[in-house]
Amino acid sequence: MRFFLSTIALMSVVSSLIAAPTARAPDAGEELPDGLPYPGPGELKVIEQNAHGTLPNGPAPPVISNRGILNLKLIAFNELFEVAFFSELIANITENVEGYRFTDDDDRTETLSWLKVILAQEELHAIRANNALSSFGVKPIEPCHYKFPVQDFDSAIALAMTFTDVVLGTLQDVVETFAIGKDVDLAREIASVIGQEGEQQGWFRVMQGKVPSELPFLTTSDINFAFTAIQSFVVPGTCPNILEIGLRTYETLNIITPPVAQSKNLTFSFSDTRNETSHPLWMTYINQQNLPIVEPLRVVSREGDLVKAEALFPYDDNEMNGLTIATVTFSEGPFGDANAVAKWTLAGPGLIVVN
Ligand SMILES: *[C@@H]1O[C@H](CO)[C@@H](O)[C@H](O)[C@H]1NC(C)=O
Ligand SMILES: *[C@@H]1O[C@H](CO)[C@@H](O)[C@H](O)[C@H]1NC(C)=O
Ligand SMILES: *[C@@H]1O[C@H](CO)[C@@H](O)[C@H](O)[C@H]1NC(C)=O
Numbered sequence: 001m002r003f004f005l006s007t008i009a010l011m012s013v014v015s016s017l018i019a020a021p022t023a024r025a026p027d028a029g030e031e032l033p034d035g036l037p038y039p040g041p042g043e044l045k046v047i048e049q050n051a052h053g054t055l056p057n058g059p060a061p062p063v064i065s066n067r068g069i070l071n072l073k074l075i076a077f078n079e080l081f082e083v084a085f086f087s088e089l090i091a092n093i094t095e096n097v098e099g100y101r102f103t104d105d106d107d108r109t110e111t112l113s114w115l116k117v118i119l120a121q122e123e124l125h126a127i128r129a130n131n132a133l134s135s136f137g138v139k140p141i142e143p144c145h146y147k148f149p150v151q152d153f154d155s156a157i158a159l160a161m162t163f164t165d166v167v168l169g170t171l172q173d174v175v176e177t178f179a180i181g182k183d184v185d186l187a188r189e190i191a192s193v194i195g196q197e198g199e200q201q202g203w204f205r206v207m208q209g210k211v212p213s214e215l216p217f218l219t220t221s222d223i224n225f226a227f228t229a230i231q232s233f234v235v236p237g238t239c240p241n242i243l244e245i246g247l248r249t250y251e252t253l254n255i256i257t258p259p260v261a262q263s264k265n266l267t268f269s270f271s272d273t274r275n276e277t278s279h280p281l282w283m284t285y286i287n288q289q290n291l292p293i294v295e296p297l298r299v300v301s302r303e304g305d306l307v308k309a310e311a312l313f314p315y316d317d318n319e320m321n322g323l324t325i326a327t328v329t330f331s332e333g334p335f336g337d338a339n340a341v342a343k344w345t346l347a348g349p350g351l352i353v354v355n
Contacts, residue, residue, distance in 0.1 A: 032143055033087045036123055037080060037130060044127070050120035055128055056189060060135040065181025069138055071174045072129050072186075073245045074223045076141035078167060079126035081230050084146045085163075086119040089156050099152030118200055125193060132186075144239035154208075161204040162351050165214075165323040166229050167197055169221030169286075173338065177223075210355060215322040217289040222342035224248040225325060225349040251347035253328060256308070259352045263316040268297075270328055270347035271305045282332045283311035284341050286325040292335040293318060297328065315354065326350035 035043035048054045064072075092100040093112055102108035130140035150156045171194045178187040202212035227247040234242075256267040268283070276299050285293045295311045302308070309328075314320070327341055327348030335341045 032080070032083055033119070034123060036083055036126065037140060037143055039123075039127065047120050047123050047127075050116060051124050052117060053121075053124075055124055055131075058185075060132055061183065061185045064132075064136050064183055064186070065178075067177050068181045068183040068186060069133070069136060070246060071177055071223065072133050072136075073138075073141055074170070074227060074247060075174065076126060076129035076133065077242070077245060078170075078226060078230055079122055079129060080141065080143040081146060081233055082122045082163070082167075083119065083126055084143065085148060085160070085233070086115060086122060088146075088148065089153075089160075090115050090119060092156075093153070100156075102153075114203070121196065128189075139241060139244065141245070142240040144242070145235040146233050147235055148233060157204050157207050161201065161208060161210075162323075162353055163229070164197055164201045164204060165219065165353060166221060166226055166325075166349070166351065168194065168201065169219050169323065169325070169338075170223055170226040171197070172218070172220045173223050215288055219286060219288055219323040219325065220338045221286065221325055221349070222338045224250070224342045225327075225338075225345075229349055229351065248342070250327070250345050250349075253326065253347040253350040255326065255350045255352065259313055259315075259324075259354055261315060261321070261354045263312065263314050265310050266313045266326075267300065267308060267310050268326070268328070268350065269306060269308045272307050272328075272346060273305050276302075276307070279330060280332075281309070281346065282329050283309075284327050284329045284333065284335065284345075285313070285320070286327070286338050286341060287318065287320045288322070290318070292333065292338065292341050294329070294333045294335070313352070321355040322353065324352040324354070326352055 034047050039047060044055075090112060093102070093108065093115070102111070133140050148156070148159065150159050171190055175187050175190050175194070178184075178190065201214070205214060206212050224247050227245065228250045231249060232252070251270050251272070254269045256269060257264070259266060272281070281297045283295045283297045285295070287293070293314060295314065297309045297311045300308045300310050313324075325338070325348065327345045327350070329335075329341060329344045330346050331344040333340070333344075335344070
C-alpha cells in the first residue's frame with residue numbers, strides 16, 4: 001500500500017503539468033509564511049528560533065563566478081517552492097484536512113513540531129540564497145503560485161522524499177560548479193546544506209517504511225533537471241522573474257508503468273515534434289555515481305506530437321536502488337556524466353525511486 005501511494009506521487013510529479021488545477025485561491029502561492037521572501041528583522045528572529053539556528057553571520061564572498069550566480073538562482077527558486085510545500089503540509093495537518101488526520105495524538109504532535117523545524121530551516125536556505133544574490137547586485141528570485149499533486153499525508157511525504165532526492169543530486173552539481181568557478185566559501189556552505197537535507201530525507205524515508213540511508217553514493221543530477229522538475233509544481237505563468245533564471249526547461253516525461261525492483265520494460269510518454277525515424281531517440285538513466293545507462297527506446301504509438309515509447313529499466317544488472325533520473329535523449333552517448341546527458345535531453349526528468 002505504501003509503495004502504491006509513493007508510486008502515485010512519483011508519477012504525478014512528472015505528469016502534474018497535465019493534472020487538473022486545484023481549487024485553491026489564485027493568489028495563495030504568494031502568501032509564504034513569516035514574511036517571506038523578505039522577512040523583517042523581527043520575523044527573521046522568529047524563523048531562526050524555529051529553525052534551531054541562525055543564518056551564517058560572516059561576510060559574503062567578495063566575488064562570484066557567473067555560473068555561481070546561476071546556482072544561487074536555482075537554489076532560491078527551489079527553496080521558495082519547498083517553503084510553500086511544507087507550509088501547506090503543516091496547514092493541512094493543523095486543520096485536520098481529510099487525508100491529513102492522525103489517529104495517534106503524540107504522533108501528530110511530534111510530526112507537526114518536526115515539520116515546523118524543517119519549514120523554518122528551508123526558509124533560512126531561501127533567504128540565504130536570495131541575500132547572496134542581492135549582495136552580488138543580482139535581483140532576488142520571487143516566489144510563484146504553486147500546486148501539489150497530493151491529497152493525503154503519505155503521498156505528501158512520498159513527494160517530499162522524491163524532490164529532496166532531486167535536491168540532493170542537484171546540490172552535487174552546484175558544489176562542483178562552485179569548485180570549478182573557485183567559489184570556495186559557497187562550496188563549503190552548500191556542503192553543510194547537503195548534510196542537512198540528507199537528515200530530513202532519512203526521516204521521510206523511514207516514514208515510507210524505507211531504510212533511512214538510501215544508497216552508498218547518492219544519485220547525481222544537473223541543475224537544469226531540477227529547474228524542470230520544480231516547474232511541475234508551479235502554476236504556469238505565475239513566476240514573476242523565472243525568465244531571469246536562464247536554465248533549460250525540457251519536455252515533460254511521463255512514466256506510465258510503475259517501476260519495480262526488477263528489470264522490466266517501462267512505458268513512457270512525452271511530446272516530440274520530430275519524426276523518430278529520421279531523429280532517433282534513446283532512454284538514458286542516471287543512478288548513483290555511475291556512468292549514465294543508455295537503452296534503446298521503441299516507439300509504441302504516436303498521436304500528433306504525443307509519443308508513447310518503451311524502454312528497458314535494467315534494474316538487475318545495475319542495482320538501481322534509490323533515485324533514478326530517466327531522460328529521453330537524442331544521442332546514444334556514451335555519456336561521461338549527468339551534465340553530458342542534460343545537454344542531449346529532449347524530455348525529462350522522469351523520477352523513479354526504487355527501495
Ligand atoms: C493540502 O490539502 C489540499 C486539499 O486536499 C491538497 O489539494 C493539497 O495538495 C495539500 N497540500 C499538501 C502540501 O499536502
Ligand atoms: C523488453 O522488450 C523487448 C522488445 O520487445 C524484449 O525483447 C525483452 O525481452 C523485454 N524485456 C523484459 C525484461 O521484459
Ligand atoms: C518518418 O520518416 C520516414 C523515413 O524518412 C518516413 O518513411 C515516414 O513516413 C515518416 N513518418 C512521419 C509520421 O512523417
